Amino acid sequence: MPVLEARHISKSLGGKLIVDDVSLTLDQGELKVLIGPSGGGKSTLLQCIHYLHRPDQGEVLLEGRSAAEMGRRNICAFRQEIGMIFQDFNLFDHLSAENNVAVALRKVKKFSTRAALERARAELARVGLADKARLYPAELSGGQKQRVSIARALAMDPKVMLLDEPTSALDPELIGEVLNVIADLAQGGMTMLMATHQIGFARRLTNEILFMEKGRLTERGSPAELLAPGSNSRAAEFCAKLAQLMGRE
Amino acid sequence: MMIESAFYQALWPALFKGFKLSLALILPSAAGGLVLGVLVGLIRGTEQPRWLFRPCQAYVSLFRGTALAVQLFICYYGLPELGLLLKPLCLEFGLPEWLWRLCYPSAYGASVLVFILCSGAYQSEYIRGAILSIKRGQFLAARALGFSRWQSFSAVILPQALRLAWPGCSNEVIYLIKYSSLAYLLSARELTGAAFSVGSFHFRYTESFFCAALFYLSLVSLATWLFSRLERAWAVPGFGRS
Numbered sequence: 001m002p003v004l005e006a007r008h009i010s011k012s013l014g015g016k017l018i019v020d021d022v023s024l025t026l027d028q029g030e031l032k033v034l035i036g037p038s039g040g041g042k043s044t045l046l047q048c049i050h051y052l053h054r055p056d057q058g059e060v061l062l063e064g065r066s067a068a069e070m071g072r073r074n075i076c077a078f079r080q081e082i083g084m085i086f087q088d089f090n091l092f093d094h095l096s097a098e099n100n101v102a103v104a105l106r107k108v109k110k111f112s113t114r115a116a117l118e119r120a121r122a123e124l125a126r127v128g129l130a131d132k133a134r135l136y137p138a139e140l141s142g143g144q145k146q147r148v149s150i151a152r153a154l155a156m157d158p159k160v161m162l163l164d165e166p167t168s169a170l171d172p173e174l175i176g177e178v179l180n181v182i183a184d185l186a187q188g189g190m191t192m193l194m195a196t197h198q199i200g201f202a203r204r205l206t207n208e209i210l211f212m213e214k215g216r217l218t219e220r221g222s223p224a225e226l227l228a229p230g231s232n233s234r235a236a237e238f239c240a241k242l243a244q245l246m247g248r249e
Numbered sequence: 250m251m252i253e254s255a256f257y258q259a260l261w262p263a264l265f266k267g268f269k270l271s272l273a274l275i276l277p278s279a280a281g282g283l284v285l286g287v288l289v290g291l292i293r294g295t296e297q298p299r300w301l302f303r304p305c306q307a308y309v310s311l312f313r314g315t316a317l318a319v320q321l322f323i324c325y326y327g328l329p330e331l332g333l334l335l336k337p338l339c340l341e342f343g344l345p346e347w348l349w350r351l352c353y354p355s356a357y358g359a360s361v362l363v364f365i366l367c368s369g370a371y372q373s374e375y376i377r378g379a380i381l382s383i384k385r386g387q388f389l390a391a392r393a394l395g396f397s398r399w400q401s402f403s404a405v406i407l408p409q410a411l412r413l414a415w416p417g418c419s420n421e422v423i424y425l426i427k428y429s430s431l432a433y434l435l436s437a438r439e440l441t442g443a444a445f446s447v448g449s450f451h452f453r454y455t456e457s458f459f460c461a462a463l464f465y466l467s468l469v470s471l472a473t474w475l476f477s478r479l480e481r482a483w484a485v486p487g488f489g490r491s
Contacts, residue, residue: 050393072397076395076397077395079392079393083393086389086390090389090390092390094408094485094488104396135486136485152394153394
């Protein structure tokens with residue numbers, strides 16, 4: 001049984017169809033990569049899977065349990081089990097790194113303050129930020145902020161992680177540190193769905209690439225078959241363009 | 250300058266008594282106004298819960314849109330007329346007595362009530378503005394971690410909104426200290442009222458009001474100092490400066 005399954009998800013926002021009948025599954029320990037042009041619906045799809053937007057149609061199953069019939073309270077519990085990483089980090093600006101991680105443990109998982117802080121420090125150490133635990137978001141670099149947000153999600157012991165272009169808002173020099181953390185997670189067997197433009201990185205770690213355009217998953221396959229030169233896929237064309245842009249810089 | 254002791258012997262005790270009443274007006278009004286402002290500001294800033302949004306908007310435009318003196322008069326002189334209507338109804342239908350008794354507030358009660366409502370309307374505007382300046386992503390992140398809606402407000406939005414709105418909120422409390430003098434219109438003998446009565450008895454307005462002004466000035470200075478201390482105590486490195 002897949003850990004996470006999305007069935008025929010559709011979502012309109014402001015009268016426009018953003019996600020159009022998308023289905024996908026994630027097996028235990030699998031990393032799938034979602035690529036495609038901006039505005040193609042990747043973020044909305046991830047947020048629908050997370051029920052941050054309730055899908056108009058379709059359902060999401062986590063370990064076989066459907067979120068469609070859950071009430072408010074259960075949806076909160078459902079969300080806890082899926083970690084979400086945002087493009088612009090979304091750290092809580094008024095809390096130190098350790099409290100950013102600890103606050104959800106205290107409020108949602110009802111840890112004691114002390115246990116929450118202990119766990120928070122352990123998670124920060126895991127992403128290499130043990131010495132930054134007391135700093136506030138404004139005192140951290142972009143890469144460090146994103147690592148804090150990963151630690152924050154990990155502390156909730158999620159069964160799946162959804163990553164929404166986690167490196168897009170970072171300077172090229174800072175991308176590496178975040179990708180390293182994600183690669184470690186993947187090797188540690190975390191189940192992940194990641195929207196990204198880091199094609200090289202995706203290629204190395206994933207078995208399946210999903211190409212999303214105009215709200216639909218138009219192509220899917222292993223990097224080898226999808227991105228092979230001469231495969232004539234839209235994904236290959238898109239990646240070639242990305243590579244060209246990177247090359248010119 | 251000659252200081253005739255009879256005048257000053259009358260003035261200081263009267264002013265101190267008035268000052269005490271002023272404090273009794275200001276403290277609950279400031280606290281109540283802040284609490285009300287935070288609640289209404291949260292509702293207006295987040296538009297949650299939806300059914301309360303419009304009533305809150307209406308309340309704020311009413312209290313920000315009318316003169317405070319008029320509000321005081323309506324509450325003090327207008328409510329008893331409502332009481333005249335309510336009392337027989339309460340007696341007839343066996344409704345609780347406090348319902349119509351509420352319509353006959355004392356000068357003090359009416360003043361505090363109107364000050365709380367008025368101050369709350371202004372405070373809510375500062376809180377609302379602060380909430381709008383917090384990035385929506387943080388709310389999303391809180392929800393993604395499994396926070397309930399209320400938990401996201403109380404643990405993420407509110408602590409930030411209060412810090413951002415604090416300079417505005419303290420400004421409103423400082424205004425309140427001074428507009429508390431309007432309670433004098435309802436015959437409450439607070440600081441201004443006391444200064445006026447001693448001043449008119451001795452026909453020495455300048456000194457009376459000058460001394461009253463000193464009381465206001467020291468109270469405002471104290472409040473300013475207190476608020477900026479709190480602002481520093483709650484400061485978060487780099488927060489609100491980007």
